[in-house]
Amino acid sequence: MSNVTIEIPHDFMLGAAASAWQTEGWSGKKAGQDSFLDAWYQQDRHVWHNGYGPAIATDFINRYREDVALMKACGLTHYRTSINWSRFLLDYETAQMDEEYASYYDRLIDEMLASGIEPMLCLEHYELPAVLLEKYGGWGSKKVVDLFVRYAEQVFAHYGHKVRRWFVFNEPIVVQTRVYLDALRWPYQQDTSLWMQWNHHKNLATARVVQLFRAGGWPGSIGTILNPEVTWPRSSAPHDVKAAEMYDLFYNRVFLDPAIKGVYPAQLFTLLAQHQVRWSYSDEDLALIAAHRVDEVGLNLYYPHRVKAPSRAWHPETPFHPAYYYEHFELPGRRMNPSRGWEIQPRIVADMAARMRDEYDNFPWFIAENGMGIENEARFKNEQGEIQDDYRIAFIAEHLHEALLARQAGINCRGYMLWAFTDNVSPMNAFKNRYGLIEIDLENQRQRRMKKSAHWFRQLVDSRQLTLTLDDEPK
Numbered sequence: 214m215s216n217v218t219i220e221i222p223h224d225f226m227l228g229a230a231a232s233a234w235q236t237e238g239w240s241g242k243k244a245g246q247d248s249f250l251d252a253w254y255q256q257d258r259h260v261w262h263n264g265y266g267p268a269i270a271t272d273f274i275n276r277y278r279e280d281v282a283l284m285k286a287c288g289l290t291h292y293r294t295s296i297n298w299s300r301f302l303l304d305y306e307t308a309q310m311d312e313e314y315a316s317y318y319d320r321l322i323d324e325m326l327a328s329g330i331e332p333m334l335c336l337e338h339y340e341l342p343a344v345l346l347e348k349y350g351g352w353g354s355k356k357v358v359d360l361f362v363r364y365a366e367q368v369f370a371h372y373g374h375k376v377r378r379w380f381v382f383n384e385p386i387v388v389q390t391r392v393y394l395d396a397l398r399w400p401y402q403q404d405t406s407l408w409m410q411w412n413h414h415k416n417l418a419t420a421r422v423v424q425l426f427r428a429g430g431w432p433g434s435i436g437t438i439l440n441p442e443v444t445w446p447r448s449s450a451p452h453d454v455k456a457a458e459m460y461d462l463f464y465n466r467v468f469l470d471p472a473i474k475g476v477y478p479a480q481l482f483t484l485l486a487q488h489q490v491r492w493s494y495s496d497e498d499l500a501l502i503a504a505h506r507v508d509e510v511g512l513n514l515y516y517p518h519r520v521k522a523p524s525r526a527w528h529p530e531t532p533f534h535p536a537y538y539y540e541h542f543e544l545p546g547r548r549m550n551p552s553r554g555w556e557i558q559p560r561i562v563a564d565m566a567a568r569m570r571d572e573y574d575n576f577p578w579f580i581a582e583n584g585m586g587i588e589n590e591a592r593f594k595n596e597q598g599e600i601q602d603d604y605r606i607a608f609i610a611e612h613l614h615e616a617l618l619a620r621q622a623g624i625n626c627r628g629y630m631l632w633a634f635t636d637n638v639s640p641m642n643a644f645k646n647r648y649g650l651i652e653i654d655l656e657n658q659r660q661r662r663m664k665k666s667a668h669w670f671r672q673l674v675d676s677r678q679l680t681l682t683l684d685d686e687p688k
């Protein structure tokens with residue numbers, strides 16, 4: 214074991230993230246303002262762990278002043294959340310703003326700025342209005358792209374003068390992958406064509422919002438937040454390598470390439486056509502995507518994804534799914550977070566960093582989410598009732614270390630944002646796995662309490678130095 218200390222550059226962000234729907238709660242929400250998540254929770258509450266969900270969440274909407282004070286206590290220099298599209302408007306067609314909700318955001322932003330915390334706002338973190346799913350089929354419709362741009366226009370008009378860092382989507386691939394590709398979430402459909410249509414309309418919406426932001430001359434930058442999964446083949450055999458390349462094409466490059474390079478990978482068009490995946494796009498759409506690329510990307514990096522070549526034949530009557538090309542692979546002995554079922558391997562950061570340098574021309578990026586969700590953290594409380602989350606400190610330190618090494622090597626990595634600031638609600642897992650620097654005590658009116666990691670994070674920011682213990686290579 215050896216101790217290593219590494220400097221944290223002064224312009225390297227150290228912050229944390231959350232989203233509107235996972236924190237705010239329904240307090241003050243008006244009839245007709247349900248999001249896709251709210252509708253899912255109302256339809257199928259039994260799949261949400263212990264029945265918790267977005268209804269109260271962490272009650273951030275009522276407790277944001279207390280929480281901003283805690284952000285400051287943890288030393289956060291940046292905090293990212295979303296604006297809840299379903300609540301920001303009273304009428305999604307005319308983009309009539311909900312003044313009450315908008316003024317809450319004004320107060321929140323002002324409070325953060327007064328506390329020296331830079332707000333980073335995302336326009337969609339799965340908060341598609343439920344009525345747009347019902348009426349138009351959500352992102353399957355181009356009409357919804359138009360309505361989203363109208364919503365973005367209102368948001369920029371209202372906060373563009375005081376927020377400098379904007380993001381169009383958080384993980385734009387997730388909802389349709391879970392709903393239309395894997396049918397794991399309400400409303401449970403399997404339709405690969407629809408999945409691709411949602412992907413395309415979200416890419417188009419990204420370009421159109423970037424265009425709008427620049428045309429408005431708003432100060433600051435506009436990016437998007439993606440979740441490329443660092444994908445490793447089981448072996449170096451060509452069939453396993455191909456499986457990893459295919460996984461990467463269908464789940465990672467489908468968003469990375471349009472956002473950064475302005476084009477879809479040519480192979481994607483070929484394979485989708487070959488497998489009769491029908492999606493509509495026009496030359497005008499592709500030109501818009503080419504012309505309006507984002508300024509930066511936030512990357513959510515949690516675990517490596519390992520794949521192998523498929524060992525079974527595809528049933529001729531089963532419609533195409535990208536799994537045609539791969540199977541998941543579990544490396545025996547891998548290091549795991551058993552609560553979440555995700556492998557832990559900090560090398561994903563170095564791999565992604567090298568990829569951003571080599572394949573994306575050293576494009577500006579930062580870690581937008583990374584963190585460790587642990588079940589039943591109360592078992593780690595000390596006598597004073599503080600959660601001793603040394604496992605989280607180690608997790609952050611190891612991943613941050615890789616990011617800082619990449620930065621030292623000249624890679625354009627601009628920061629590290631932890632998921633999450635406080636414990637919050639996850640889709641389905643609700644409060645099962647706790648991610649926060651701050652505990653939310655559900656037994657005691659959602660009382661907030663700093664965990665050991667919160668003090669550690671504060672010292673990290675104050676000292677601008679990371680010290681960690683690394684395992685030495687065996688001799």
Ligand code: BG6
Binds near residue numbers: 440553586640642646
């Ligand atoms: C990211 C999302 O996928 O990971 C968050 O942006 C999410 O919304 C986080 O909560 C952690 O994943 P999970 O499934 O454990 O909540």
